[in-house]
Amino acid sequence: MREGMLSRLGLSTTQTKGSLAGWIIALLPLSFFVFFCTLIEPVAMGEPIRISYPWIPSLGVELSFLIDGLSLLFALIISGVGTFIIIYAGGYLAGHHQIGHMYTYLILFMISMLGLVLSDNIISLFVFWELTSITSYLLIGFKHEYQDSRYSALQALLVTGAGGLVLLAGLILLGVVGGSWQLSELFGRGEAIQDHELYLPMLILVLIGAFTKSAQFPFHFWLPNAMAAPTPVSAYLHSATMVKAGVFLLARLTPVLGGTSTWFFILTIVGGITMVMGAFLAIFRTDLKSILAYTTINGLGTLVFLLGLGTELAIEAAIVFLMVHSLYKGALFMVAGSVDHETGTRDIRELGGLGKYMPITAVAGGLAALSMMGMPPFLGFVGKEIIYKSAFGVAEHHMFLIMLAVLAMAFVGKVLTGVSAGLVTVSPFLGSKTTTPKNPHEAPISMWLGPVVLSALGLLLGLSVAFSKGLQDMIVAPAMGAVLHEHEVHAKLALWYGTEPETLMVFGLSMLTIVAAIGIYIRGRGTFASISQRVTMPWNAEQGYQFALNGMQSLARWQTRVLQHGYLQGYLLVVAMTLAGFGGLAFFSQVGLVAPVWSPQFPMVHEWLIAGMMLVATVLTIRLDSLLGAIVALGVVGYAVALIFILYAAPDLAITQFSIETLTVILFVLVLYRRQTITHLLEEEIARDSPAKRIRDLLIAGSVGVFITSIMLAITSEPLVSELKHFFAEESVPHGKGHNVVNVILIDFRGLDTMGEITVLGVAAIGVYSLIKLWFARDAENNTS
């Protein structure tokens, strides 16, 4: 008996298996929703609630929450819609092997989104902002084995992520200029901030962040692509909640940044373009989700547009439209998903007459579409009327022409949205049945519950306006108060405002919208699809994105080829040039040429001889073609240095130098004869030389030499003042117990250095031993195999 009832409701046992988890997990958002409901009255009646925990006091970051009318409204939408989305996802993805990931990401997203809207601290707000981008990335890429999903996920992440970084800069400027990271403190400092010279850059940075997130022109292109995500994700993130984060931020910051003419023009122009463009492009789509995505762009544009107008009426319109949009769009997305799920296609050209087979889904879709069209007595109608009212109201503040433009944009947007409403519901559900990949039947309860509740709410809330002030006083007015940062704000919602000329005009326009929409739909529905291929934007922002991305990658490849070319000689050249360049710059700007100060007597003949020997040997080292000869010549340079040590009374050093030079030459010769590879490597480098390169090398080597010599001359031009020499000389015998100062320095005064150097030698020995041993082992292996 129970089983039968369940299956009649669409809850057959097989489906229960997958979706039961959804019902249970949905209790979490549901409990959030109930909790937020209990806050409605206290917030509406009294002061906003602030809760604050210290998080990172070193950086002034608090985990603080501000629950006022605005954030509460968003929180209600997020948790309310979230409840149905989780349930829906359980049905939609029943049996999917990664359904657990879906639940996890959705819940993570919901928490991030709640954190975003409830944050009082702008840095913690940003933290949550980024988290929504990341969870969105994971959710768009849910079908991760499809190239398409990965591409769209990355695109959304890059666009919103880049916007996020720009926003971060804007928020930091805001915090620095405003002197606080708390929104609640910044609200009162709007004027000071707007007078600051950094206001304009700050505003633009914040706006770019908000526009990318909320898919405003020209950053809108990622949103339609994000439809690669499974439908519950599209319904939740990409229509009802995440994409509204940008709108939320603009509303939140209105008291701080809003109200200037820059704000007005940027927001109304960008919002207006987005609104009209989204609505226009929507009607030429044939994919249900794609139509809905473009109408979402239209909705987001409308919200930005209204916030830009910034009058009390416009804010009221924005708040109401926000609710309207979340309700009908969430419902319609879920309906589209159900259609797709039950028929196997989302193409409206292949769909028709589904009403008979999916009656509940069809009713839900119909109700939502009526609200979308703005049919009385739906909430959509209420919202549309206030939008027109606020458009008329522009005349009080601005020129008549601006008002006309505003009104025209709003009207066109609304009419075209109405057409889309027809496309997504009338076309699939009415008319004659078509053949679809799957045989249609009603979706399970988990998948129709959400659409039914959300779309019914659109009707009930609309009706409630007629006989109750609950909505306007408890929800709309507190939210408006938060945006306008005023306590005494009155909202007025009604289905019928009376018979004054202005209200009649609004009503007439509202009716005209519906008539026009129906007219265009009936005349055009057949032709839209057929010309859809031809309707593209002359300049497509996505091409710009692709161009930038490809350009960046070619630049990266080119740069890496040029810099990391693989030739050691080239690397050394760059190092030498850097040394001569930066060093020369520093030396000649800070010190200048210093005349050499000769030591008491002019250098003697034998000193000249030694110098000459070094010079000749150096030239030979460079010029000789034979490696062996070059090495011997290099040894001569070393011997000459040792001679200088002898001249300056440092026999220990000279002896060391002699032995090292001798050993080096012997080792080099041994290596060159034993290991052909190394010889080969070196000769390869030499073979690349040409006269021009040699001249270049000479110049670079010469400038390094000049630089180092100049410093040496400068240093020796002043006598060295150091206590060290005396200390070592005096302490050597009494405390160091040694008559050879150099020895005492090596083993006592600076014994630690010597220990380190001994270690170096030991390691070198291990290295040589291992290298040879392993190499021989490998050679032997190669020979046997």
Add this chain to the structure above:
Amino acid sequence: MNNLLFMPIVIPLITAICLILLWRQRVIQRLVSLVGCVSLFLAAALLFSFVAPGNVLAIQAANWPAPFGITLVADTFSALMVLVAAFMGLSVAIYSLATLDPERESFGYHPLYHIMLMGVCGAFLTGDMFNMYVWYEVMLISSFVLLTLGGERSQLEGGVKYVTLNLLASTLFLIATGMLYGTMGTLNLADLGERMRQPETLSDLQLGLMTTLPILYLLAFGIKSALFPLFFWLPASYHTPPIHVTAIFSALLTKVGIYSLVRVFTLVFIADTDFTHTILLVIAGLTMITGVLGAVAQMEMRRLLSFHIVSQIGYLLMGLGLFSPLSLAGTVFFMVHVILAKSALFLVGGVLHRVAGTYDLKKLGGFYRSSIMLSILFFLPAFSLAGIPPLSGFWAKFALVRAGLELGQYAIVTAALAVSILTLFSMTKIWAEAFWKAQPPGKVQVDADQISRTLASGQTALPLLLPIVVIAALMVIIGVAADPVLAISQQAANQLLDPTDYINVVLHESASLANSP
């Protein structure tokens, strides 16, 4: 208690000597090596616990008073670096238990590893410029042998570039140190710092030279820390040795270079910070950009990650170039963060390589479907590196960007943010190719069974995964509860900008503890 300062040098040295005596006794060597790493970590932790309240510890080697002998000093920055180095030393030592091959193990891998740690700790703790040079030599020779151990052709080619460019750096270091002595008559860092803070006692020539010599040091340390345009040796060599070697190199070597730059450019080379630190900022920006673009062009995991090392070094230098308390705190915090993030990524890469037999992103795939754990272990450090909140990288980036904006240095901030999105781009490339993408047809089938089989063979799962799990957990903890590390970073930054304690403890009251206000 001040003798504790010797411990991070002596423990690895003794361990290395024991390991040389135990040549080819592979099992005992492993044990001794681990004991050495644990002891080093404990000593570093103890040292840090003494320094963390704000003390500066110093000791004069063989009791010769500064500036005549060699001083070892630990302030917050150096003690923190020693602690992180010891932690990484331990983590990678554990990891390498699973990845070492008998050949390399028999030819001195273990002693070389500890000598490198000794060099690193010595460079962090020394208070003497020439002594620092010695520790650099110790690091260079041991890392060079570690790099080429095994003698594969690619290793030798990379090794030749590595050693040539690094020897050039050492030569510059030595020349500069000779010149520094010739100019100032002392090489004790505290002594130098004190004299530079009394510019009236210095001649014009000395002041001028003390603005020129920094350039030589910038080049010497700049090669070591792989700054633009001196970084060539790093991408040329880091992908050639076994992955655990790359991991420890990436964690420590370039970071010692940056540590030294920070040390000398806060303590000693402050004669004309407008001039020197502007150069630092320019180089920082170019390093970030060229490094990340290099990474974007790669399709091989190790090469890609190697270029990212370069890019991240730019951020570290940015904090030094900005030269404010917040920016230096940002550098210190960033250092801790990037050491963790980078090594975790290399270590995860090693696991992928072990399972799929390749580092090539085109041939990798299917790991998200087959192992959610590996996915998480990659995802956390990767997105932390890209600066995604609330992971550690975000706060590092936030501190630097905020410091830059407060100072009105918009160019470097723009570069830092742009590079951040490119970092995200290249991290998602690995994620999309190796994890999300279905595995392309190939010899090795990557599925959950195969992964658990690979990891279970020879009890390798624990040593392979434990270090990564701990490091990834740390990234989350340092991100979500960033305050303790940030507070320590700020304390380190304040000590760097006002080294009065450092100078006093070294020169005037070396035997006693100094309590900072």
